Amino acid sequence: MxxxxxxxxxxxxxxxxxxxxxxxxxxxxxxxxxxxxxxxxxxxxxxxxxxxxxxxxxxxxxxxxxxxxxxxxxxxxxxxxxxxxxxxxxxxxxxxxxxxxxxxxxxxxxxxxxxxxxxxxxxxxxxxxxxxxxxxxxxxxxxxxxxxxxxxxxxxxxxxxxxxxGDKSAWHAATVAASNFLVTIQDLARELADRAGLPRAQAAEILCDLQQGALETLRERPPRDALTGPIERGDAGACRRLAAAASGLDPQRARLFHQLARATLELARDKRGERDEDRAIEALFPLTSD
CATH class of the missing domain: 3.40.50.720 (NAD(P)-binding Rossmann-like Domain)
Structure with missing residues (x-):
């Protein structure tokens, strides 16, 4: 032209x-x-x-x-x-x-x-x-x-x-999981922080900083190596308290928390292998409300 x-x-x-x-x-x-x-x-x-x-x-x-x-x-x-x-x-x-x-x-x-x-x-x-x-x-x-x-x-x-x-829809799903789902998880985290009594503005800043830190770590290492926290450690006592906190959510939000916890447990198993506490942790996060 x-x-x-x-x-x-x-x-x-x-x-x-x-x-x-x-x-x-x-x-x-x-x-x-x-x-x-x-x-x-x-x-x-x-x-x-x-x-x-x-x-x-x-x-x-x-x-x-x-x-x-x-x-x-x-x-x-x-x-x-x-x-x-x-x-x-x-x-x-x-x-x-x-x-x-x-x-x-x-x-x-x-x-x-x-x-x-x-x-x-x-x-x-x-x-x-x-x-x-x-x-x-x-x-x-x-x-x-x-x-x-x-x-x-x-x-x-x-x-x-x-x-x-190739499968372009899989690429789109990847971006939705990385971006849109991140927003959904932030919304869930803010609800729990609000229940805990933290000031909303400061809680939002803290949680965004926490997510930003996790993202910076993920630039340097794969997800399994970046994973930390009570589920990765196999801390059944701390996980029991997590499950108790999730029980205060409405059923749909509680199921979301449970599904994320189970997915995190699978990633933890991939990282450090099966541990004796894993079955007890898994039982704390049922996929149904029954």
Whole structure:
């Protein structure tokens, strides 16, 4: 291409807003059309980006640029060709941001295609955009598409990692387990800390620091070697007190605690072998409420 391609965006939610802002800030792409659920939401997205033309639908101008799709996985994976109907004009390049849908799902659009999964939480687009530097961008698709996208994402601060999609849903599950489940565990920990009587603000800070320390250790060693605590030590007395604390939770939350305790026990067994106390510890965390 002799000039900077226009970056058109279809589906400008939280992730797409943060990513589009960073890509536009590189100057390697120029603003294009912004299409969202409604014209008013497209206008809000353009305001966030500080650029772009809000529109109700894509038009023939897409054919001269790049199209980024921030659409739900179900829409991207529609085997009925829904994507092709949404965009009948083949852009020079099309890519989506999903971690679970393969780039091949975009074949109906008839353009160079790729999937780029920025591995970051996007709960707050403003914060995500500000902290995008160093974000892993796991990408797959056609080589020519990846070659065009890589320098733009790297200029935006991303760390580029191409891979060949095997079971891509397993990769998505890995990121959910590492990120979303971590948030769920933090919520459970805060509930227990609240019951213990700790001030909420300080408890949240302490628990986040604790998780951060565990994550830093995990950068240096595998999970089994990073594991510590009463279950790993085989301390049945301390585990009995853990089970007593969990009994004060509602049944669903107690089952979650028990399941996590059992999974931790299995990891501990893998690390240091079976111990006499392990069966007693296992019995403290039944998987049913009976």
């Amino acid at each position: 002799n000039e900077r391609p226009a970056l058109h965006v279809l589906g400008c939610g939280r992730a797409a807003r943060a990513v589009a802002r960073r890509l536009l800030e590189t100057g390697l792409v120029r603003p294009g059309l912004i299409v969202n659920r409604s014209l008013s939401s497209a206008r809000r997205a353009a305001e966030f980006l500080g650029a772009g033309e809000p529109a109700e639908r894509l038009d023939e101008r897409v054919a001269d640029g790049w199209l980024m799709l921030g659409l739900p996985d179900g829409v991207l994976a529609d085997s009925g060709g829904g994507i092709g109907r949404v965009c009948p004009w083949a852009p020079a390049l099309v890519f989506h941001l999903s971690g679970s849908v393969e780039a091949a799902a975009l074949e109906a659009i008839g353009a160079l295609r790729a999937a780029v999964h920025p591995v970051r939480a996007f709960a707050d687009p403003e914060s995500a955009a500000a902290r995008f530097e160093g974000t892993w961008c796991v990408a797959e698709g056609e080589d020519a598409a990846l070659d065009l996208l890589r320098p733009v994402f790297e200029a935006a601060g991303g760390r580029w990692l191409p891979f060949s999609a």
